[in-house]
Amino acid sequence: xxxxxxxxxxxxxxxxxxxxxxxxxxxGAWRQAEVHVNAYLDVDYYxxxxxxxxxxxxxxxxxxxxxxxxxxxxxxxxGRLEPTVLLTAVALAxxxxxxxxTASSTYNDPFNxxxxxxxxxxxSGGRAAWNVVTNAGDAAAQxxxxxxxxxxxxxxxxxxxxxxxxxxxxxxxxxxxxxxDARSGHFADPRKVHSIDFVGQHFSVKGPLNVPRSPQGRPxxxxxxxxxxxxxxxxxxxxxxxxxxxxxxxxxxxxxxMKARAAGWGRNPEYLKIMPGLSTVIGSTEAEAHARFDALxxxxxxxxxxxxxxxxxGIPAKELDPDAPLPWERIGAVAEFERGSQGFLEAxxxxxxxxxLSIRQLSRRILVGHRLLVGTPEQVxxxxxxxxxxxxxxxxxxxxxxxxxxxxxxxxxxVPLLQRRGLFRHEYTGSTLREHLGLPFPTNQYALRA
Numbered sequence: 001x002x003x004x005x006x007x008x009x010x011x012x013x014x015x016x017x018x019x020x021x022x023x024x025x026x027x028g029a030w031r032q033a034e035v036h037v038n039a040y041l042d043v044d045y046y047x048x049x050x051x052x053x054x055x056x057x058x059x060x061x062x063x064x065x066x067x068x069x070x071x072x073x074x075x076x077x078x079g080r081l082e083p084t085v086l087l088t089a090v091a092l093a094x095x096x097x098x099x100x101x102t103a104s105s106t107y108n109d110p111f112n113x114x115x116x117x118x119x120x121x122x123x124s125g126g127r128a129a130w131n132v133v134t135n136a137g138d139a140a141a142q143x144x145x146x147x148x149x150x151x152x153x154x155x156x157x158x159x160x161x162x163x164x165x166x167x168x169x170x171x172x173x174x175x176x177x178x179x180x181d182a183r184s185g186h187f188a189d190p191r192k193v194h195s196i197d198f199v200g201q202h203f204s205v206k207g208p209l210n211v212p213r214s215p216q217g218r219p220x221x222x223x224x225x226x227x228x229x230x231x232x233x234x235x236x237x238x239x240x241x242x243x244x245x246x247x248x249x250x251x252x253x254x255x256x257x258m259k260a261r262a263a264g265w266g267r268n269p270e271y272l273k274i275m276p277g278l279s280t281v282i283g284s285t286e287a288e289a290h291a292r293f294d295a296l297x298x299x300x301x302x303x304x305x306x307x308x309x310x311x312x313x314g315i316p317a318k319e320l321d322p323d324a325p326l327p328w329e330r331i332g333a334v335a336e337f338e339r340g341s342q343g344f345l346e347a348x349x350x351x352x353x354x355x356x357l358s359i360r361q362l363s364r365r366i367l368v369g370h371r372l373l374v375g376t377p378e379q380v381x382x383x384x385x386x387x388x389x390x391x392x393x394x395x396x397x398x399x400x401x402x403x404x405x406x407x408x409x410x411x412x413x414x415v416p417l418l419q420r421r422g423l424f425r426h427e428y429t430g431s432t433l434r435e436h437l438g439l440p441f442p443t444n445q446y447a448l449r450a
Contacts, residue, residue, distance in 0.1 A: 010388070010389055010391060012438070013422070013423055013424050013425055014384065014388045014393070014394065014395045014396065014418070014423055014424055015059045015240075015273055015275060015394060015395025015396075015436070015437055015438075016056075016058045016059055016395055016396055016398060016415075016424065017058065017059055017060045017061065017062045017098075017100065017242075017275060017395070017396070017397045017398065018049065018053040018058055018060070018061045018062065018397075018398050018400075018407055018410075019061075019062045019064065019277065019397050019398060019399045020046060020049055020061055020062065020063055020403065021064060021399055022040050022077060022080075023035070023039070023040060023077070023402055023403060024399075024400055024401050024402030024403050024406055025279045025280075025367050025370075025399040025400060025401055025402075025406075026279075026281070026293075026296045026367060026401040026402060027076060027300060027304060027308075028296040028297065028298070028299030028300050028304070029296065029401060029402035029403070030076065030077050031299040032295070032296060032299070032402055034402055034403065034404065034405055035403070035404070037077065040077055040080075040081075041079075041081060043081075043086065043089045043090070045403075046061075046086060046089075046090050047089070047090055047093040047094070048404055049061065049403055049404055049407050050090045050093065050094050050097055050099075051093070051094060052404065052407050052408055052411055053097055053407060053411065054094050054095065054096055054097040055411055056410070056411030056412075056415040057096075057415070057424070057425050057426070057427060057428055058097060058411070058415075059097070059098055059395070059433065059436040059437060060097060060098030060099065060100050060127075060129065060433055060436070061087075061090070061097060061098070061099060061100065062100040062102075062131065062222075062242070062397060063080075063083040063086065063087060063100065063101055063102060064102050064131075065080055065082075065083045065101070065102040065103070065104075065133075066102075066104070066133075066135055066137075066140055067104055067107050067135065067140045067143055067144070068137070068139035068140040068142075068143055069139070070139070075300075083101035083102055083103070084101045084103070084116050084117070084120055086101075087099040087100075087101050087120065087124075087128075088119075088120055088123055088124075091120070091123060091124035091125075091127060091128075092123070096127070096428045096431060096436075097127065098127045098128070098129060098220070098432075098433030098436060099120070099124055099127055099128055099129070099433075100128075100129040100130075100131050100220075100222055100433075101117070101120065101128070101129070101130060101131065102130075102131040102133055102224075103116070103117075103130060103131070103132070103133070104133055104134065104135045104140070105132055105133070105134055105155075105158060105159040105162040105163070106134050106135045106140070106141075106149075106150065106155050106158060106159070107135060107140060107141075107143075107144045108162075109203070110162050110165035110166050110169065110203055110205060111165075111169065111205055111207075111209070113130070113162075113166060114165075114166045114169040114170055114209055114211075115169075115209060115210065115211050117129075117130045117219040118170060118209060118211040118213075118214045118218075118219065119211055120219070121214035121215055121216055121218075121219045122211070122214050122215065125215060125431065125432070126214070126215030126216045126431060126432035126433065126434070127431075127432060127433045128214070128216070128219040128220070128433070129219055129220035129221065129222050129239075129240075129433055130219050130220075130221060130222065131222040131223070131224055131242070132159060132162075132163065132221065132222065132223050132224075132233070132237075132238070133224060133225070134152075134155035134156060134158075134159050134225070134229075135149065135155070136149055136152070136155075137149055152227065152229055153229060155229070156229030156230070156232070156233055157201070157202075158202050159229075159233055160232075160233055160236075160237075161200045161201060161202045161203060162202070162203070163221070163233070163237045164198075164200075165196070165198050165200070165203050165205050167218065167237070167445070168196040168198060168205075168207065168445070169196060169205070169207055169208070169209040170209065170213065170214070170217075170218035170219070171194075171213070171218070171444045171445045171446050171447075172193065172194045172195070172196055172207045172208030172209045172446065173188075173192070173193050173194075173208060173209065173211075173212040173213040174192035174193075174194075174213065174444050174446060174447045175213055175217070175444055175447070176189075176192065177189055177192035177193050177212065177213070178212060188212075192446075192447075193208050194207070194208055194446045195207045195208055196208065213444070215432060216432050216433065216434050216441070216442075217434075217441050217442040217443075217444070218442055220239045220240065220433050220434060220437065220439065221237055221238050221239050221240075222238060222239065222240045222241070222242060223237065223238035223240075223241050223242070224241070224242040224243070225241075226243050226244050226245070226254065226346060226347065227346075231257070231258065231261060232261070234258065234272075235258055235261030235262045235264070235265060235267075235272065236261075236262075236265050236267075238272060239271065239272065239273065239434075239437065239439055240272070240273040240274075240275055240395075240437065241258060241272065241273070241274055241275065242275050242276075242277060242397045243274060243275065243276050243277070244276065244277060244346075244347035244370060245276050245347055245350075245371070245392070246347045246348070246350060246351040246365070246366065246370070246371040247350060247351055247354050247355075248386070248387060248390060248392050249354070250347070250350050250354075251276055251387055251392030251393060252390060252391060252392045254274070254392075255274050255391055255392050255393065255394075256391075258272060258274055259272065259274075270438075271438075271439055271440065273394040273395055273437055273438075273439075274393055274394050274395075275393060275394060275395040275396055275397050276370075276371070276387070276392070276393050276396060276397070277370035277371070277396070277397045277398075277399055278370060278371055278372075278373060278380075278383070278384070278396050278397070278398055278399065279367035279370050279371065279372040279373070279399045279400075279401065280372075280373055280380055280398060280399065280400050280401065280406065280410060281293045281296075281372070281373070281374040281375075281400075281401040281406075282375065282376065282377055282380055282400075282406070282409045282410065282413065282414070283375075283376065284376065284377075285376060286374075286375055286376060286379075289374045289375050289376060290374055292374075292401070293364075293374045293401070296401060296402070302322070302360065302363070303317065305360075305363035305364060306320065306322055306359065306360070306363050308363060308366065308367075309348070309359055309362055309363045309366070312345055312348050312366075313326065313331055313345065313348070313349075314331075315327065315330060315331075320359050321359065322358065322359050322360040322363075323358050323359070323360055324358060324359060325352070325356065325357070325358060325359070326349070326352050326359060326362070331349065347370075347371075348362065348366055351365060351366065351371070367399070367401075370399060377409070377413035377414045377417060378417065380410075380414050381414050381417035381418055381421070384396055384414075384418065384423075385418065385421060385423055388423060389423075398410055
């Protein structure tokens with residue numbers, strides 16, 4: 001269906017985030033040598049990507065993270081800088097673009113996380129967001145005294161209580177608590193600074209937070225998860241959901257479901273932004289885009305792509321026939337993957353099932369678990385427009401194949417096409433991430449009780 005056929009189906013403009021995944025979404029990006037091999041440890045590398053993204057008026061940059069060394073360090077750069085520390089430095093080098101940092105609710109405590117993100121919101125002038133993750137996998141658990149990752153249901157039960165505490169801490173200072181009257185010596189009104197006195201199954205927190213309420217009222221909350229637990233958590237608390245749908249039909253279904261769930265919590269569904277991930281490999285022609293993709297694949301061969309599929313479905317690559325369909329009889333129900341990332345797996349399986357893809361074909365349609373588009377700027381803009389206008393997304397989290405060229409191409413070639421179609425801003429109209437996303441300033445829950 002063409003973009004024009006959807007043109008009368010919704011008003012407004014989409015949101016766009018730039019996901020900085022090391023050297024890029026493609027595992028061969030570091031070997032393409034666009035930047036120095038140690039660039040991923042250099043703050044100027046991230047500042048450059050953020051400034052390019054800000055030039056395109058993107059809503060935010062986004063850093064994924066996990067509290068464990070991931071991947072084979074003999075083949076790929078290992079380790080990541082801590083996101084809130086890094087994004088503090090990035091925020092000071094930019095003016096408008098939001099900064100979204102990932103932190104785990106499974107391996108942190110609410111007071112420290114609430115303080116860290118409130119601090120980032122103050123330092124950035126109201127541009128901070130916390131991407132809440134629960135961390136599947138045993139490697140992280142073993143860094144925190146556990147033999148293995150808690151079960152999926154247990155991780156999300158803890159996350160629910162964690163967010164409840166964090167929200168109370170962020171609201172523990174009312175908006176007008178600070179008087180600041182130097183002449184009289186009255187700094188703050190103690191009646192407007194509240195102990196939260198929280199006692200729950202997982203946490204006991206007295207409060208108040210030792211940071212006054214931040215410029216956005218509270219940092220934006222982002223949630224990345226498409227499992228049942230993730231959907232319940234995101235629909236209740238999140239301002240934006242980064243999700244994994246790989247087909248338009250699945251995107252529309254997820255969109256409708258999450259808006260309905262948000263309404264079920266008494267929320268305005270318009271204030272829950274659904275933002276699927278899209279990996280991009282862009283060239284001025286289709287042939288150029290595929291040549292770029294082939295050059296990246298050449299660093300690790302087809303086997304590297306097949307390994308991604310194999311790792312996601314939990315079957316060794318050597319046991320798979322690349323030119324055959326997925327071995328459905330060996331792949332259990334998604335619900336059986338209690339300790340894994342269910343959303344990524346479900347998205348991958350749905351794409352293969354809907355289009356009857358061989359394993360090799362699937363490997364060339366998925367990158368880092370997300371939908372992959374190899375094509376021209378027009379094709380990328382068409383896809384983003386189609387999903388947005390068809391109510392499959394409110395925006396997108398973009399994951400270019402490699403940096404910095406991938407973000408430069410997107411900003412210089414794709415963004416202008418979206419702007420000409422009236423689907424993306426020409427300039428920032430606000431200064432905070434909430435304003436970029438079209439979200440209201442949150443009411444303080446303790447002020448409501450007064």
